[in-house]
Amino acid sequence: MFMKPMKYPPINPKFPHFLHGGDYNPDQWKHTPEVWDEDMRLMKLAHCNVMSVGIFSWASLEPEEGKFEFGWLDTIMDKLAENGVYAILATPSGARPAWLAAKYPEVLRVLPNRVRILFGGRHNHCYTSPVYREKTRLINQKLAERYKDHPALLAWHVSNEYGGECHCELCQQAFREWLKKKYDNDLDKLNRAWWTGFWSHTYTDWDQIQSPAPHGEGSIHGLNLDWKRFVTHQTIEFMKNEIAPLREITPNVPVTTNFMGTYTGLNYWKFAPELDVISWDNYPRWHGEEPDWELAYKVAFVHDINRSLKGGKPFMLMESTPSMTNWMKVAKLKRPGMHLLSSIQAVAHGSDTVQYFQWRKSRGCVEKFHGAVVDHCGHENTRVFRDVAEVGKVLEKLDPIIGTTVRPEVAIIYDWENRWAIDDMKGLIQDKKDYLLTCQSHYRPFWENGVPVDVIDMDCDFSGYKLLIAPMLYMVRPGVAERIEKFVEEGGTFVTTYWSGIVDENDLCFLGGFPGPLRKVTGIWSEEIDALYDHDVNHVVLKDDNPLGLKGEYEARELCDLIHAETAEVLATYKSDFYAGRPALTVNSFGKGKAYYIAFRNNGDFLTDFYGALIKELNLKRAVDTELPQGVTAQMRTDGERVFVFILNFVPEERQVDLKEMRFKDMITGEDVTGRVSLPPYGVKILERL
Numbered sequence: 001m002f003m004k005p006m007k008y009p010p011i012n013p014k015f016p017h018f019l020h021g022g023d024y025n026p027d028q029w030k031h032t033p034e035v036w037d038e039d040m041r042l043m044k045l046a047h048c049n050v051m052s053v054g055i056f057s058w059a060s061l062e063p064e065e066g067k068f069e070f071g072w073l074d075t076i077m078d079k080l081a082e083n084g085v086y087a088i089l090a091t092p093s094g095a096r097p098a099w100l101a102a103k104y105p106e107v108l109r110v111l112p113n114r115v116r117i118l119f120g121g122r123h124n125h126c127y128t129s130p131v132y133r134e135k136t137r138l139i140n141q142k143l144a145e146r147y148k149d150h151p152a153l154l155a156w157h158v159s160n161e162y163g164g165e166c167h168c169e170l171c172q173q174a175f176r177e178w179l180k181k182k183y184d185n186d187l188d189k190l191n192r193a194w195w196t197g198f199w200s201h202t203y204t205d206w207d208q209i210q211s212p213a214p215h216g217e218g219s220i221h222g223l224n225l226d227w228k229r230f231v232t233h234q235t236i237e238f239m240k241n242e243i244a245p246l247r248e249i250t251p252n253v254p255v256t257t258n259f260m261g262t263y264t265g266l267n268y269w270k271f272a273p274e275l276d277v278i279s280w281d282n283y284p285r286w287h288g289e290e291p292d293w294e295l296a297y298k299v300a301f302v303h304d305i306n307r308s309l310k311g312g313k314p315f316m317l318m319e320s321t322p323s324m325t326n327w328m329k330v331a332k333l334k335r336p337g338m339h340l341l342s343s344i345q346a347v348a349h350g351s352d353t354v355q356y357f358q359w360r361k362s363r364g365c366v367e368k369f370h371g372a373v374v375d376h377c378g379h380e381n382t383r384v385f386r387d388v389a390e391v392g393k394v395l396e397k398l399d400p401i402i403g404t405t406v407r408p409e410v411a412i413i414y415d416w417e418n419r420w421a422i423d424d425m426k427g428l429i430q431d432k433k434d435y436l437l438t439c440q441s442h443y444r445p446f447w448e449n450g451v452p453v454d455v456i457d458m459d460c461d462f463s464g465y466k467l468l469i470a471p472m473l474y475m476v477r478p479g480v481a482e483r484i485e486k487f488v489e490e491g492g493t494f495v496t497t498y499w500s501g502i503v504d505e506n507d508l509c510f511l512g513g514f515p516g517p518l519r520k521v522t523g524i525w526s527e528e529i530d531a532l533y534d535h536d537v538n539h540v541v542l543k544d545d546n547p548l549g550l551k552g553e554y555e556a557r558e559l560c561d562l563i564h565a566e567t568a569e570v571l572a573t574y575k576s577d578f579y580a581g582r583p584a585l586t587v588n589s590f591g592k593g594k595a596y597y598i599a600f601r602n603n604g605d606f607l608t609d610f611y612g613a614l615i616k617e618l619n620l621k622r623a624v625d626t627e628l629p630q631g632v633t634a635q636m637r638t639d640g641e642r643v644f645v646f647i648l649n650f651v652p653e654e655r656q657v658d659l660k661e662m663r664f665k666d667m668i669t670g671e672d673v674t675g676r677v678s679l680p681p682y683g684v685k686i687l688e689r690l
């Protein structure tokens with residue numbers, strides 16, 4: 001087996017330290033350039049060493065077609081370099097100048113209702129338009145040529161938060177071409193894959209195919225899936241066109257684009273191979289409707305996706321807010337401690353940066369009240385500024401952690417295409433299908449026990465893991481079941497749930513009994529699935545002396561799968577209703593391994609106890625071998641020799657953790673740590689194992 005590295009080089013070896021900084025929009029302050037000098041003074045005070053520059057600067061860089069003005073950016077790049085600050089230089093395609101939209105309307109996106117938008121907003125260009133591709137490529141080339149040798153240039157930030165889709169005629173044609181290639185130019189093959197005999201939707205000419213529309217086609221699941229795949233493909237093609245001149249002119253400067261967590265519109269797994277480093281924008285609703293620790297494990301899950309996207313390589317926290325997020329319903333301030341805690345959370349899960357949107361608050365427009373390092377008061381004597389400077393000072397002590405990673409023994413499959421298919425499906429409980437929440441609930445017990453986890457898609461290699469978990473694996477693409485079988489045969493433990501093995505990659509149901517291709521490895525047949533109302537509850541009764549040592553009863557809510565154990569052993573049964581006594585939890589011995597099937601939904605105490613038992617049985621690696629109080633997690637990073645442990649307290653109260661005989665060095669205070677340690681409300685410990 002190919003051994004994955006334990007230590008990666010820094011994002012750019014010319015600055016082998018944690019990056020700390022924010023989106024910087026000096027072109028909004030061109031008419032008061034004294035602000036620029038003040039920015040440089042403040043950046044040093046805030047312990048910032050990097051700024052993302054030029055993300056929305058197209059109108060300043062090319063004020064008229066073909067007339068480029070780099071003077072202001074030259075000044076900024078020089079000032080940054082003189083002050084020891086690096087630039088993550090952006091390409092400006094996220095928002096286009098008015099002249100470009102006016103002269104070439106084809107660059108404007110067409111909505112699903114087939115209405116072409118007017119100029120305005122951002123993130124709303126056509127990804128197919130040859131004009132837009134030509135214009136972005138040209139300005140990217142100019143930027144690369146101009147700054148290729150500039151000492152401030154550290155990395156490329158390509159566009160901004162790619163997203164959305166365009167339904168213009170250029171995109172329709174490109175979609176049809178993409179389909180022709182996928183279906184070998186065979187329309188009959190497409191009709192069969194999309195099951196178009198339904199409602200007499202059979203296509204007899206490629207030109208009859210249209211993207212999904214609110215006033216048109218929306219009922220063909222295969223079409224909906226292929227359209228989403230095409231949108232991902234087309235966006236990547238657009239991105240590759242942007243990246244080409246950068247790679248050609250600056251082959252040693254790493255390229256990234258900022259993702260948006262679990263944004264459903266694009267399958268980020270397809271983007272990852274085209275990028276040198278993954279980055280993402282993180283805006284959790286701290287201090288909101290759910291306890292912070294519950295939000296914390298959901299955010300941790302997303303950090304782990306970003307680390308897993310390039311097989312464990314450290315990622316960048318490209319954006320986060322230093323205080324509040326103005327576009328939320330309630331723009332609540334971060335409570336004392338939360339800024340450092342949420343920043344270090346990213347580092348604990350594999351980020352080598354902490355960056356903000358934005359450096360200085362805009363004076364006007366829709367983001368003028370979004371949290372920023374420098375507020376409208378303009379000086380450093382603010383709570384937020386001090387919080388940011390504190391993060392900077394802490395990061396300066398963490399150099400040995402740069403490039404380190406973690407090699408979890410557990411992986412959870414969270415798959416974008418599976419989500420698309422589940423979201424589109426009609427059935428079960430329409431507003432509580434909850435695929436993401438279910439995956440995060442299966443993740444929670446590991447977070448609570450300080451067991452590191454990778455979050456992967458179903459096409460990833462499973463061979464390095466001891467435990468593979470695939471909640472609601474509704475779609476099973478070709479080859480996946482075979483790889484799961486091999487994983488279990490060779491000694492792995494596999495866990496799946498209700499609503500797995502239902503459809504293939506075209507969203508066509510498997511025939512001959514669910515869970516389709518997973519039937520052999522799970523050793524069960526799912527005959528029907530019951531959906532419950534909120535007031536309905538069933539219970540699951542554990543068999544005495546079950547090998548997991550689980551006892552008593554658990555609630556079953558929302559979904560109860562009615563299964564038959566074929567080769568599997570029954571560990572628990574339903575208590576009531578017409579399926580009382582039928583299996584609710586099974587395990588199938590398969591080769592050297594085991595496959596569990598959880599037939600019912602209980603995202604709470606059952607998962608806590610079930611995975612608690614598996615953590616013990618499989619002796620899964622933990623960041624620190626001790627009991628953690630509720631709301632506290634421990635995460636780890638290592639280079640294979642040195643081990644760094646992060647203990648994070650997400651409750652607004654003091655918590656104690658017993659490190660027993662283990663000895664650590666506190667990387668912030670330099671003190672030796674052993675025995676009981678106390679974490680203040682929202683407190684953080686960053687420890688190196690001695």
Ligand SMILES: [Zn+2]
Pocket residue numbers: 109110126127128129166167168169170171
């Ligand atoms: Zn288009």
